[in-house]
């Protein structure tokens with residue numbers, strides 16, 4: 001079974017997708033981490049993010065290993081463990097510039113994502129999270145979920161993740177608004193796909209959202 005979980009940043013989709021995968025014994029793929037790894041590599045190589053050709057070449061050449069165990073996430077780019085580095089605010093602020101408009105980068109990562117999904121099928125399947133999973137990457141997913149939450153809830157979740165208090169509420173709101181705007185140009189980003197179920201997690205706990213998706217998964221079996 002393939003379960004697609006799409007949603008904007010801060011909608012809780014990572015914790016949800018990992019929780020569902022753990023409970024159902026499925027593999028897990030964080031496609032955002034792959035875009036972040038490419039952004040990290042582009043920045044690290046001193047390539048201008050607006051040089052679409054150079055960024056695409058970097059994406060194609062990048063040796064990217066991403067674990068598909070929902071309880072143990074490791075991302076290795078060209079031999080360097082970038083699991084922490086790709087969460088840096090510098091990457092969060094710059095990733096959409098490469099991910100949203102560079103179609104050659106997208107084509108390369110979509111190809112890799114589809115290969116990882118195909119490899120997971122014989123062992124039961126995968127929960128795949130991103131923005132375009134149901135519409136582009138895995139259009140034949142047995143269950144397609146779009147996870148949304150209102151802006152205040154998304155902000156509160158981001159703030160809880162960044163426990164060091166270094167970022168003010170205003171800065172967080174700015175970041176969420178800016179990333180939504182940047183991501184709104186992602187090809188088919190969050191376009192309602194046939195048969196997708198939208199879950200608003202604003203007033204639901206993480207466990208409640210996981211329960212709903214696991215129930216839908218059982219029905220879709």
Ligand code: C5P
Nearest residue numbers: 009031032035095096099130131132186
């Ligand atoms: O999910 P996360 O916030 O880590 O994703 C980082 C960025 O990667 C997003 O803001 C978006 O620009 C890009 N992305 C994408 N397509 C996906 C997943 C992520 O364009 N399937």
